[in-house]
Amino acid sequence: MGRKMKDVLAKSIIYLATGITLCVLLFIVGFIFVKGISLVNWDFLTRDYNEKVFYAFVQEEVVPMTIDAASLSQKDPYDKRYESSLEGPIYIENIGAAIAKVAYKNNATEKEQFVFSYIEKDSPLLSAIDSTGKKLSIGTDYILESINGTDFEGLSLEDVAAQINHETGELKIKVVQPGGGVRSNIITTLYMVLVSLLIALPLGIFGAIYLTEYAKPGRLVNIIRFAAECLAGIPSIIFGLFGMAFFVVALKFQISLLSGSLTVAIILLPVIIRSTEEALKTVPTAFREGSLALGATKLQTIFKVVLPCAVPGIATAVLLSIGRVVGESAALLLTAGTVAQIPGTLFSPGSTLTVQAYYVAKEEGNIELACAIGIVIIVIVIVLNILSRITSDKLNVFNKK
Amino acid sequence: MEAIKRKKLKEKIVENIFLICACVAVISLLAITFFVFYNGLKPFVSNSYSLWSFLTGVEWRPGSNLYGILYMFVGSIFATLGAILIGVPVAILTAVFIAELAGSKVGKLIRFAVELLAGIPSVLYGVFGLGIIVPYVLKISPMAQGESLLATILVLAIMILPTVISISETSLSTVPMEYREGSYALGASKIQTIFRVVIPAARSGIMTGVILGIGRAIGETMAVMLVCGNPIAGIPTSIFSQIRPLTTNIALEMGYAAGVHQELLYSTGVVLFIFIMIINFTVNKLVKAKVGS
Amino acid sequence: MNKKIKFNAKNLDLYYGDFQALKSINLEICEKEVTAFIGPSGCGKSTFLRCLNRMNDLIDSVKIEGEIIFEGQDINGDIDVINLRTRVGMVFQKPNPFPMSIYENIAYGPKCQGVKDKTQLDTLVKESLVKAALWEEVKDRLNKSALGLSGGQQQRLCIARAIAMQPEVILMDEPTSALDPIATAKIEDLMSKLKKDYTIIIVTHSMQQAGRISDKTAFFLMGEVVEFNETPVIFTNPADKRTEDYITGRFG
Numbered sequence: 003m004g005r006k007m008k009d010v011l012a013k014s015i016i017y018l019a020t021g022i023t024l025c026v027l028l029f030i031v032g033f034i035f036v037k038g039i040s041l042v043n044w045d046f047l048t049r050d051y052n053e054k055v056f057y058a059f060v061q062e063e064v065v066p067m068t069i070d071a072a073s074l075s076q077k078d079p080y081d082k083r084y085e086s087s088l089e090g091p092i093y094i095e096n097i098g099a100a101i102a103k104v105a106y107k108n109n110a111t112e113k114e115q116f117v118f119s120y121i122e123k124d125s126p127l128l129s130a131i132d133s134t135g136k137k138l139s140i141g142t143d144y145i146l147e148s149i150n151g152t153d154f155e156g157l158s159l160e161d162v163a164a165q166i167n168h169e170t171g172e173l174k175i176k177v178v179q180p181g182g183g184v185r186s187n188i189i190t191t192l193y194m195v196l197v198s199l200l201i202a203l204p205l206g207i208f209g210a211i212y213l214t215e216y217a218k219p220g221r222l223v224n225i226i227r228f229a230a231e232c233l234a235g236i237p238s239i240i241f242g243l244f245g246m247a248f249f250v251v252a253l254k255f256q257i258s259l260l261s262g263s264l265t266v267a268i269i270l271l272p273v274i275i276r277s278t279e280e281a282l283k284t285v286p287t288a289f290r291e292g293s294l295a296l297g298a299t300k301l302q303t304i305f306k307v308v309l310p311c312a313v314p315g316i317a318t319a320v321l322l323s324i325g326r327v328v329g330e331s332a333a334l335l336l337t338a339g340t341v342a343q344i345p346g347t348l349f350s351p352g353s354t355l356t357v358q359a360y361y362v363a364k365e366e367g368n369i370e371l372a373c374a375i376g377i378v379i380i381v382i383v384i385v386l387n388i389l390s391r392i393t394s395d396k397l398n399v400f401n402k403k
Numbered sequence: 404m405e406a407i408k409r410k411k412l413k414e415k416i417v418e419n420i421f422l423i424c425a426c427v428a429v430i431s432l433l434a435i436t437f438f439v440f441y442n443g444l445k446p447f448v449s450n451s452y453s454l455w456s457f458l459t460g461v462e463w464r465p466g467s468n469l470y471g472i473l474y475m476f477v478g479s480i481f482a483t484l485g486a487i488l489i490g491v492p493v494a495i496l497t498a499v500f501i502a503e504l505a506g507s508k509v510g511k512l513i514r515f516a517v518e519l520l521a522g523i524p525s526v527l528y529g530v531f532g533l534g535i536i537v538p539y540v541l542k543i544s545p546m547a548q549g550e551s552l553l554a555t556i557l558v559l560a561i562m563i564l565p566t567v568i569s570i571s572e573t574s575l576s577t578v579p580m581e582y583r584e585g586s587y588a589l590g591a592s593k594i595q596t597i598f599r600v601v602i603p604a605a606r607s608g609i610m611t612g613v614i615l616g617i618g619r620a621i622g623e624t625m626a627v628m629l630v631c632g633n634p635i636a637g638i639p640t641s642i643f644s645q646i647r648p649l650t651t652n653i654a655l656e657m658g659y660a661a662g663v664h665q666e667l668l669y670s671t672g673v674v675l676f677i678f679i680m681i682i683n684f685t686v687n688k689l690v691k692a693k694v695g696s
Numbered sequence: 697m698n699k700k701i702k703f704n705a706k707n708l709d710l711y712y713g714d715f716q717a718l719k720s721i722n723l724e725i726c727e728k729e730v731t732a733f734i735g736p737s738g739c740g741k742s743t744f745l746r747c748l749n750r751m752n753d754l755i756d757s758v759k760i761e762g763e764i765i766f767e768g769q770d771i772n773g774d775i776d777v778i779n780l781r782t783r784v785g786m787v788f789q790k791p792n793p794f795p796m797s798i799y800e801n802i803a804y805g806p807k808c809q810g811v812k813d814k815t816q817l818d819t820l821v822k823e824s825l826v827k828a829a830l831w832e833e834v835k836d837r838l839n840k841s842a843l844g845l846s847g848g849q850q851q852r853l854c855i856a857r858a859i860a861m862q863p864e865v866i867l868m869d870e871p872t873s874a875l876d877p878i879a880t881a882k883i884e885d886l887m888s889k890l891k892k893d894y895t896i897i898i899v900t901h902s903m904q905q906a907g908r909i910s911d912k913t914a915f916f917l918m919g920e921v922v923e924f925n926e927t928p929v930i931f932t933n934p935a936d937k938r939t940e941d942y943i944t945g946r947f948g
Contacts, residue, residue, distance in 0.1 A: 005810055009594040016504060019496030020513065023568065026561050027520045030531045037534060208424035216418055217425070228687070229429040235615075235683040236676070237622020239650045240439060243672045246657060247438040268431045275428065301414050329524030332624040332650070336657050360526045360625055369534045376527045383522040387515070581792035585854070588749065589805035589861055590782030599804065604795050 038373030049183025051342035058130035060173045065098030089159040091119040094166050098125030103159045116146045145178040186344045190352035195327045197263035206274025214282040234272040242336035259345040262338025270323045281315020314396040321390040331356045443673035446666045462636040470667045474638045478646030483620040485556030494567035502575035521565035529629035532558040544643040550632035553642040563616035574608020618682045624650040649675045699726040702895045708762035719919045730896045732906035735916035741899045749784040785858030789870040791850035793842035801842045805861045828856035848879025868898040915939045
């Protein structure tokens with residue numbers, strides 16, 4: 003009887019531990035979704051993080067409203083994250099758009115502002131240009147700050163509408179494109195993934211080919227394996243230090259997309275080498291012998307027979323690598339910076355989603371926004387997980403045959 | 404004849420390209436070691452700061468030229484030990500559940516959950532810590548802030564779960580069925596078999612997982628940075644004290660440091676590096692020992 | 697001389713998923729004898745052996761119908777499996793000592809039953825090793841790993857480990873198939889000594905072995921018991937044509 007009690011006790015402790023693990027996962031994912039989900043919408047994904055102020059030049063042109071007043075007031079002029087409506091929209095004919103007054107909140111500060119709530123299809127606003135003649139696009143949600151030098155601050159909605167209706171000819175409008183989105187971070191992350199894979203994949207795959215197909219067991223192979231293992235164990239902050247000392251300072255690449263990608267590429271190397279090696283090892287020797295017996299050279303055998311068989315394994319390596327890049331933060335903090343912008347060249351800085359999540363949590367204390375970015379990251383991670391499961395199943399199917 | 408020669412030459416060239424690619428890992432490791440050590444040892448070689456006061460100081464005040472990392476080192480060790488103490492038992496038991504008790508469907512599901520947990524970037528663990536654990540610690544803490552050793556330990560304990568679980572689970576699954584059969588045939592119950600035969604037989608694999616978990620805990624930066632408090636001085640005296648692990652010291656100030664200050668951040672990296680290398684060697688030894696037996 | 701019946705299988709059917717591995721087996725196995733199961737590979741002899749201490753429980757897809765009466769109780773019914781296994785020990789085809797010391801291997805079973813007393817364990821370990829004819833070889837290195845023993849020693853250790861449970865029956869699943877002739881001879885020798893105290897049921901591939909050591913032999917074919925009788929009768933005067941074909945080496 004004592005033994006049964008002990009067994010039951012041990013069993014319940016095991017169940018408890020498993021329960022804790024699952025709860026922790028659910029709790030973390032749940033926390034991030036609950037906190038962040040209200041911020042995630044189309045605007046969040048398509049806007050830049052920083053506000054952008056610009057002057058738009060618009061040719062005044064009377065455009066009558068094509069929808070009725072009721073549906074005009076239905077148009078949601080504001081982004082609920084930041085704004086609450088103060089005065090309903092008024093349609094202004096000579097710019098073919100409706101504006102509304104809202105209260106704009108950003109952390110502690112609250113400001114009254116005028117935003118476009120509705121823009122007609124043939125509104126002159128849609129063909130606005132900047133001072134250099136480049137085409138601009140003004141959308142709903144954009145903040146209207148001044149027209150022809152008249153600042154709207156402190157005015158009522160009616161006054162503003164009357165003011166605009168008064169103006170004729172070419173209008174110079176100061177507009178603010180609202181920020182708070184992660185478009186630039188998503189694009190930076192994509193760049194980072196592409197550039198680092200471009201560097202690390204060939205190195206890793208060729209290195210793995212050398213190790214499995216050419217190298218005879220001996221000192222060199224041991225050294226390479228040992229180095230790869232060591233690299234895998236080094237924490238990313240050390241890679242960051244190295245990237246900073248070597249790529250950023252010694253090679254004068256600055257804090258940039260390139261420095262970040264090169265640093266991450268080194269982090270990826272052991273992952274890619276190991277997965278590719280494993281995939282290559284599963285290719286039966288008989289395939290190689292068959293190919294060689296037909297008079298193919300070793301190189302032809304590798305590229306035409308061995309590598310194609312290892313494709314699912316390499317695909318898994320790629321997916322794992324993408325996951326690593328998306329999740330990487332410490333190394334990128336030191337080598338690619340925290341500027342939320344789309345890097346224009348390889349030598350401009352930019353922050354990936356993960357670095358941005360850190361930045362808003364640490365520097366701005368904005369947990370909600372960090373969680374919203376977290377949702378985007380977790381969705382990416384889940385998709386990658388499912389994909390890698392599918393590819394590794396493919397590899398197994400191949401092995402069974 | 405000419406064609407064959409050219410073919411052979413091409414084969415040789417490509418082989419060498421492959422070899423060079425394989426060597427990139429070695430070159431990278433050497434370059435990393437060189438650059439970190441070169442920058443990190445500079446201040447001591449040029450005598451701009453004493454190694455002794457660097458290693459034994461308990462204050463980090465770049466403004467008054469005080470750079471001591473002893474309290475950070477202690478903080479790192481405490482945080483890691485605490486995380487291991489809490490995380491490892493939970494992880495091993497979860498691995499036991501997956502490998503021994505769960506049916507194949509449930510096992511698959513939990514394995515997927517563990518993989519997902521492994522895939523979540525460390526920053527998000529930090530955000531979670533900052534949003535949930537820190538406020539909760541604040542409620543029970545006598546201190547004025549929730550960022551603390553305790554919060555760090557909890558976040559790290561969660562973060563090492565996937566590493567320890569997946570490696571332990573793999574080594575539990577490779578324990579031969581004969582051991583289990585032998586135990587059952589002697590009238591042992593399932594639980595007795597697990598604890599007396601299966602876990603001991605998987606011991607070295609589980610140890611590898613634990614050591615890798617230690618490595619992850621010591622090297623973790625971003626998550627810890629959000630929840631540890633990063634004080635400028637003081638050896639932690641209670642679990643509610645703030646700590647400043649070696650890793651966060653580097654990440655916090657590297658962005659703007661210059662001169663000796665920057666070099667001493669590299670020195671912090673050197674200490675961390677040596678620490679991690681010791682751990683790597685231990686893992687290597689363990690794995691080899693396992694292969695040997 | 698009427699010996700007591702230890703196991704009595706009645707209309708036993710066993711399925712692996714859809715595949716029927718045993719077809720209405722009826723067997724009576726007597727106490728303190730060696731009973732051998734022979735037959736070609738895949739005939740169900742090992743499967744039947746594993747029914748006797750419910751080792752088939754470990755395989756998910758197995759379904760069993762019919763009864764096996766052991767000491768008046770149907771072991772397929774609602775019984776304490778652990779108790780059954782302490783009374784019916786088993787030795788496997790491949791020696792499978794645990795990766796522990798020799799001493800710990802023997803003491804494992806008793807410890808699982810809650811025996812903690814050190815002197816009691818010591819005597820138990822010694823007795824078992826003596827009975828398994830291994831004591832002289834290992835008495836100086838009881839604390840060394842059992843994996844360092846030779847194959848034959850490992851198998852005798854496994855027998856000692858089973859004896860330490862003081863079982864009534866010992867099941868042996870081709871216990872010598874992984875061993876060399878000398879180690880095999882030692883184990884066969886051991887079996888004939890052990891049958892004074894224990895009921896031994898052995899599955900074997902070797903008809904010579906069955907002939908040498910068993911009192912009764914059952915011939916299995918395609919999941920059925922073709923013939924079951926005194927060993928000399930089976931080998932000299934089989935009733936069934938198929939048995940004769942098998943023992944004269946015409947198939948299998």
